Amino acid sequence: MFINIHSHQPEIKNEFVIQNLLKDFNQLLSPGYYSAGLHPWHLESQKWQQQLVELKKISTAENILALGECGLDKVCKTDFKLQQEVFIAQILWANEINKPLIIHCVQAFSELGDLLKKYNNKTPVIFHGFNKNSRIAEKMLNDGHYLSFGKSILQLRNKVIFEQVPLNRIFLETDETNISIEEIYKEAAAIKNISLETLSLQIEKNVQLVFNINLQ
Numbered sequence: 001m002f003i004n005i006h007s008h009q010p011e012i013k014n015e016f017v018i019q020n021l022l023k024d025f026n027q028l029l030s031p032g033y034y035s036a037g038l039h040p041w042h043l044e045s046q047k048w049q050q051q052l053v054e055l056k057k058i059s060t061a062e063n064i065l066a067l068g069e070c071g072l073d074k075v076c077k078t079d080f081k082l083q084q085e086v087f088i089a090q091i092l093w094a095n096e097i098n099k100p101l102i103i104h105c106v107q108a109f110s111e112l113g114d115l116l117k118k119y120n121n122k123t124p125v126i127f128h129g130f131n132k133n134s135r136i137a138e139k140m141l142n143d144g145h146y147l148s149f150g151k152s153i154l155q156l157r158n159k160v161i162f163e164q165v166p167l168n169r170i171f172l173e174t175d176e177t178n179i180s181i182e183e184i185y186k187e188a189a190a191i192k193n194i195s196l197e198t199l200s201l202q203i204e205k206n207v208q209l210v211f212n213i214n215l216q
């Protein structure tokens with residue numbers, strides 16, 4: 001089984017996908033699994049509190065497996081104070097409902113790590129679309145977090161980083177790309193120099209543990 005933990009596209013053949021919802025939390029969900037969260041790109045100071053109420057309502061559903069993507073982004077236009085406020089609210093809520101956080105983070109790793117500590121986060125944290133350097137990877141792993149990789153592992157620099165991340169701290173995803181999750185698995189297995197089957201079984205274990213779901 002190819003498990004895609006973060007995608008903005010509907011499920012395709014041979015794939016177990018966790019689709020992401022960025023807004024419209026009151027829409028009727030088709031069957032399947034989802035993550036839902038307030039993304040830093042789309043925050044509006046007048047609207048987010050109402051959106052948070054809606055997010056809280058749907059996120060307790062059994063097929064919503066994680067809160068996110070949420071986080072901090074220093075490159076986007078959204079006011080950074082507002083980003084922090086909304087992220088804190090989501091850390092607290094994820095801990096209340098005991099679901100993992102899927103993180104969007106751009107140039108704000110230390111601020112984000114500080115907030116997780118300050119607000120006493122106890123739920124698993126997954127940095128999605130990870131394509132940063134090995135120093136940041138090491139720091140995130142030391143803090144107990146998980147890293148999810150997508151098309152970036154096709155690039156040389158990220159191959160080196162991916163090779164160093166322990167198998168029990170890895171997830172794979174397609175995000176917005178058209179590359180299939182199967183292709184990403186194949187590349188990942190090649191970099192790790194293990195069989196596709198070994199990789200699949202390990203990621204299945206990681207998903208069951210972190211997303212608290214039984215895939216059997």
Ligand SMILES: [Zn+2]
Pocket residue numbers: 006008020069175176
């Ligand atoms: Zn995404």
